[in-house]
Amino acid sequence: MGNYIxxxxxxxxxxxxxxxxxxxxxxxxxxxxxxxxxxxQRHRILLQVDDISLNRGRWQQLNNxxxxxxxxxxxxxxxDLHEVTERQKVSGGDLIIGGISSFIFVPKDxxxxxxxxxxxxxxxxxxxxxxxxHILALIFAVKKINxxxxxxxxxxxGFRIYETYGGEYTYHATMELFSSQNQFIPNYKCDIxxxxxxxxxxxxxxxxxxxxxxxxMYKVSQFLYxxxxxxxxxxxxxxxxxxxxxxxxSFRGILQILLHFxxxxxxxxxxxxxxxxxxxxxxxxxxxxxxxxxxxxxxxPIYINSVSDGLKWLxxxxxxxxxxxxxxxxxxxxxxxxxxxxxxxPEMESISIKPKGKVWIVTNQMxxxxxxxxxxxxxxxxxxxxxxxxxxxxxxxxxxFLQTRNHSLFSHQDGFIKDxxxxxxxxxxxxxxxxxxxxxxxxxxEKLETLPGAFFEMKMTSHSYSIYNAVxxxxxxxxxxxxxxxxxxxxxxxxxxxxxxPQPSQLHFFLKRLSFNNNVGHKISFDQNGExxxxxxxxxxxxxxNQSFHRVKVGKLDPxxxxxxxxxxxxxxxxxxRTFNQxxxxxxxxxxxxxxxxxxxxxxxxxxxxxxxxxxxxxxxxQKDMDGCSKCPExxxxxxxxxxxxxxxxxxxxxxxxxxxxxxxxxLVFVLCTIVVMAIFLKYHHxxxxxxxxxxxxxxxxxxxxxxxxxxxxxxxxxxxxxxxxRQISFGIIFSVAVSSVLAKTITVVLAFMATKPGSRMRKWVxxxxxxxxxxxxxxxxxxxxxxxxxxxxxxPDIDTxxxxxxxxxxxxEGSAVMFYCVLxxxxxxxxxxxxxxxxxRNLPSSFNEAKCLTFSMLIFCSVWISFVPSYLSTxxxxxxxVEVFSILASSAGLLGCIYFPKCYIIxxxxxxxxxxxxxxxxx
Numbered sequence: 001m002g003n004y005i006x007x008x009x010x011x012x013x014x015x016x017x018x019x020x021x022x023x024x025x026x027x028x029x030x031x032x033x034x035x036x037x038x039x040x041q042r043h044r045i046l047l048q049v050d051d052i053s054l055n056r057g058r059w060q061q062l063n064n065x066x067x068x069x070x071x072x073x074x075x076x077x078x079x080d081l082h083e084v085t086e087r088q089k090v091s092g093g094d095l096i097i098g099g100i101s102s103f104i105f106v107p108k109d110x111x112x113x114x115x116x117x118x119x120x121x122x123x124x125x126x127x128x129x130x131x132x133x134h135i136l137a138l139i140f141a142v143k144k145i146n147x148x149x150x151x152x153x154x155x156x157x158g159f160r161i162y163e164t165y166g167g168e169y170t171y172h173a174t175m176e177l178f179s180s181q182n183q184f185i186p187n188y189k190c191d192i193x194x195x196x197x198x199x200x201x202x203x204x205x206x207x208x209x210x211x212x213x214x215x216x217m218y219k220v221s222q223f224l225y226x227x228x229x230x231x232x233x234x235x236x237x238x239x240x241x242x243x244x245x246x247x248x249x250s251f252r253g254i255l256q257i258l259l260h261f262x263x264x265x266x267x268x269x270x271x272x273x274x275x276x277x278x279x280x281x282x283x284x285x286x287x288x289x290x291x292x293x294x295x296x297x298x299x300x301p302i303y304i305n306s307v308s309d310g311l312k313w314l315x316x317x318x319x320x321x322x323x324x325x326x327x328x329x330x331x332x333x334x335x336x337x338x339x340x341x342x343x344x345x346p347e348m349e350s351i352s353i354k355p356k357g358k359v360w361i362v363t364n365q366m367x368x369x370x371x372x373x374x375x376x377x378x379x380x381x382x383x384x385x386x387x388x389x390x391x392x393x394x395x396x397x398x399x400x401f402l403q404t405r406n407h408s409l410f411s412h413q414d415g416f417i418k419d420x421x422x423x424x425x426x427x428x429x430x431x432x433x434x435x436x437x438x439x440x441x442x443x444x445x446e447k448l449e450t451l452p453g454a455f456f457e458m459k460m461t462s463h464s465y466s467i468y469n470a471v472x473x474x475x476x477x478x479x480x481x482x483x484x485x486x487x488x489x490x491x492x493x494x495x496x497x498x499x500x501x502p503q504p505s506q507l508h509f510f511l512k513r514l515s516f517n518n519n520v521g522h523k524i525s526f527d528q529n530g531e532x533x534x535x536x537x538x539x540x541x542x543x544x545x546n547q548s549f550h551r552v553k554v555g556k557l558d559p560x561x562x563x564x565x566x567x568x569x570x571x572x573x574x575x576x577x578r579t580f581n582q583x584x585x586x587x588x589x590x591x592x593x594x595x596x597x598x599x600x601x602x603x604x605x606x607x608x609x610x611x612x613x614x615x616x617x618x619x620x621x622x623q624k625d626m627d628g629c630s631k632c633p634e635x636x637x638x639x640x641x642x643x644x645x646x647x648x649x650x651x652x653x654x655x656x657x658x659x660x661x662x663x664x665x666x667x668l669v670f671v672l673c674t675i676v677v678m679a680i681f682l683k684y685h686h687x688x689x690x691x692x693x694x695x696x697x698x699x700x701x702x703x704x705x706x707x708x709x710x711x712x713x714x715x716x717x718x719x720x721x722x723x724x725x726x727r728q729i730s731f732g733i734i735f736s737v738a739v740s741s742v743l744a745k746t747i748t749v750v751l752a753f754m755a756t757k758p759g760s761r762m763r764k765w766v767x768x769x770x771x772x773x774x775x776x777x778x779x780x781x782x783x784x785x786x787x788x789x790x791x792x793x794x795x796x797p798d799i800d801t802x803x804x805x806x807x808x809x810x811x812x813x814e815g816s817a818v819m820f821y822c823v824l825x826x827x828x829x830x831x832x833x834x835x836x837x838x839x840x841x842r843n844l845p846s847s848f849n850e851a852k853c854l855t856f857s858m859l860i861f862c863s864v865w866i867s868f869v870p871s872y873l874s875t876x877x878x879x880x881x882x883v884e885v886f887s888i889l890a891s892s893a894g895l896l897g898c899i900y901f902p903k904c905y906i907i908x909x910x911x912x913x914x915x916x917x918x919x920x921x922x923x924x
Contacts, residue, residue: 093158098177100201103131129424130369137464141471219505223470243466256567263328263587292608294326299338318345328587357579362387370454385541389462393520407444452547477510595643634801651807653878704738708892724812732823739830740778744771789819803876860894
């Protein structure tokens with residue numbers, strides 16, 4: 001809507017939007033400049049405090065000194081205007097900076113509209129003396145600016161500071177700024193000085209928004225030094241400047257702290273609902289980063305007429321956070337008073353359980369403060385708290401300025417100092433009506449530096465630093481206006497800027513483009529939303545029994561730094577609560593699962609609550625709190641704790657290990673025996689027993705057996721391409737020669753005896769040609785099988801990483817198992833044929849008959865290789881190779897022993913039996 005201007009004069013105007021009344025011959029002229037009709041609907045503004053009743057909303061004047069306010073239809077409260085107007089701080093000047101403070105609280109009952117409203121003040125006002133520093137910071141800044149000859153020369157700044165009484169006096173205090181001094185007549189000024197140019201306040205977002213409704217009408221810039229008001233969902237206030245960084249930035253810092261210390265189980269105490277930004281953080285970003293909420297409790301105000309309900313809530317909330325395993329608790333409130341009451345519950349209710357040590361993570365630049373009645377309350381439970389405040393440095397001269405303040409010198413200038421003095425020092429002046437519990441008379445010469453930190457700090461707080469910067473921002477904007485060039489004049493509606501009579505609306509052009517370094521070197525500038533571009537300091541609270549405490553800077557959030565350097569914190573500088581014994585506090589639902597274990601979520605609980613189970617066999621977890629276990633690479637195996645992988649040893653059946661050494665010795669013994677037998681047969685080749693056994697077949701069999709023993713040794717060499725290609729092939733061919741020689745021997749013996757019968761046709765088969773044919777045919781057939789094997793699926797070197805946990809078995813992969821078993825099958829066929837022939841020839845004359853020896857040799861051979869198949873299939877790695885080597889040696893030794901040892905025995909030990917006559921005699 002357009003702007004409406006309504007003038008109240010002696011005649012009533014029926015078309016106007018406000019009424020006018022005349023009182024004691026005074027005319028009140030009121031100018032309304034409204035941007036939106038909703039402002040009128042949301043907030044009812046009383047402009048004249050007397051017998052006036054305005055019809056804009058439901059307002060009612062009770063008497064000359066009392067009014068009641070209805071805001072959003074929720075509560076009714078009353079204000080004693082005569083009393084509150086005494087508390088103010090005023091200093092004249094060419095231009096005035098208004099200050100709205102909120103450090104005096106009036107206990108009240110909450111009224112509703114079910115009964116007539118009544119005066120609800122209960123007892124004397126309560127003063128948060130620590131926040132008196134906010135007023136002094138504004139005065140100090142104005143004083144320093146007026147002393148600076150380079151800044152705003154020939155112009156004197158003044159100030160007018162009013163109290164809102166916890167928000168109930170917000171509208172009246174704001175309208176006081178537009179009235180002449182000592183007269184509450186808004187818009188009527190009888191002097192040319194004391195022109196309001198800007199307002200600093202307030203600390204509460206709700207109060208700041210209420211102020212903005214009025215200040216926005218006059219286009220007066222407003223500087224908020226409390227938490228960012230966007231958390232309450234209100235935006236688009238054009239003349240609003242935030243002297244603290246965006247609250248989202250501090251939320252980001254909280255998240256970084258939780259992640260840095262791995263606090264995944266946190267509690268939250270929040271005033272109201274915390275606002276949309278806060279809810280977005282805790283319900284989305286927390287869960288995304290693996291952080292769970294142990295409890296979320298809303299901080300409630302305690303009203304005098306509902307103390308029992310308030311105490312009940314305090315006790316319930318106390319038990320919730322004291323019994324929680326969450327050691328990290330976020331408190332999102334403008335004051336620490338709710339937390340102080342929670343920690344005081346055991347003293348009120350005589351509860352034996354004392355508060356446990358917690359890490360309080362404080363938002364909203366909240367500071368540690370106490371009312372006078374909390375003088376004896378212990379603050380040790382707040383030891384180790386971490387708070388986020390606007391980055392600041394100590395301002396030179398401020399502490400000295402505070403040291404010079406005392407009641408004796410400034411009581412006539414300062415409407416706040418008397419109450420502050422009585423509450424801070426626990427004394428009374430002669431005319432004081434303060435609570436009777438306070439004893440002692442104030443001298444007025446008490447020193448602020450003697451007060452504990454909870455009542456007053458000599459070090460500039462973050463709120464005071466924001467106020468100091470706000471005043472300087474106004475001064476620099478005025479200075480820029482004073483130095484403004486012609487282009488600037490054209491921008492501002494073509495009007496020439498006259499600094500002796502500047503309009504508040506003209507200041508915004510320069511504020512939005514403002515950038516300067518303050519006296520401590522910090523850059524002050526605003527973004528497009530009017531929010532201060534600044535970092536945050538992380539402070540650690542160190543408390544003492546006398547209500548004193550010390551703030552130590554332990555980290556920061558730097559918006560100008562790189563992403564990985566934006567958050568820094570110095571753990572070694574943090575002092576934790578004494579219960580943690582200066583060790584890093586743990587705030588988790590479940591203790592971290594150490595490496596070697598994995599997390600299994602507990603049913604019905606948040607994902608941060610889980611059981612720790614050991615990893616299955618052959619799996620590991622290298623880090624803490626793993627959701628599952630993983631297998632090691634094929635060339636590695638889990639260690640005993642299953643938290644890392646160790647490299648597997650490469651293993652194969654070699655000459656260096658005991659099993660390999662045993663097989664080598666056994667093979668060499670059999671080789672030696674074979675050589676000895678061959679030597680005996682060569683030496684006694686002319687003897688009948690040697691001649692009677694077909695010397696050629698005897699030597700072929702001995703050589704093939706010798707090669708069989710020797711070929712077993714190649715199974716003990718590290719597998720390679722050449723070894724893998726030839727060891728099974730050579731074994732198959734050599735063994736086929738040996739077995740085919742036995743078969744030829746057996747057939748030759750049978751045919752020899754059959755040929756001795758009269759008229760036998762077998763004589764033509766007797767001779768070397770049949771034996772040679774049998775050996776060549778069988779050997780070539782086996783060679784053909786081996787060639788097909790080599791051409792289709794040849795053996796190749798391979799590494800078995802699965803058979804053994806801690807070893808990798810280097811072996812020869814057979815390539816084609818079918819071809820391998822074809823080779824073994826053909827040898828088995830030859831052995832079975834030899835055994836069959838030998839078995840049926842067992843009744844031949846014994847002196848010439850080898851059939852029994854051949855039968856036993858084939859029986860051993862077949863037994864060994866029949867046992868080999870299941871053993872070979874049931875073993876892995878080098879044991880499988882050992883089974884094959886042993887089978888080769890055992891079957892070859894069986895042939896050697898059964899066929900040749902009896903003959904060697906006769907040759908060496910029974911030579912008398914080794915003659916033709918004896919053989920003929922035995923045969924007859």
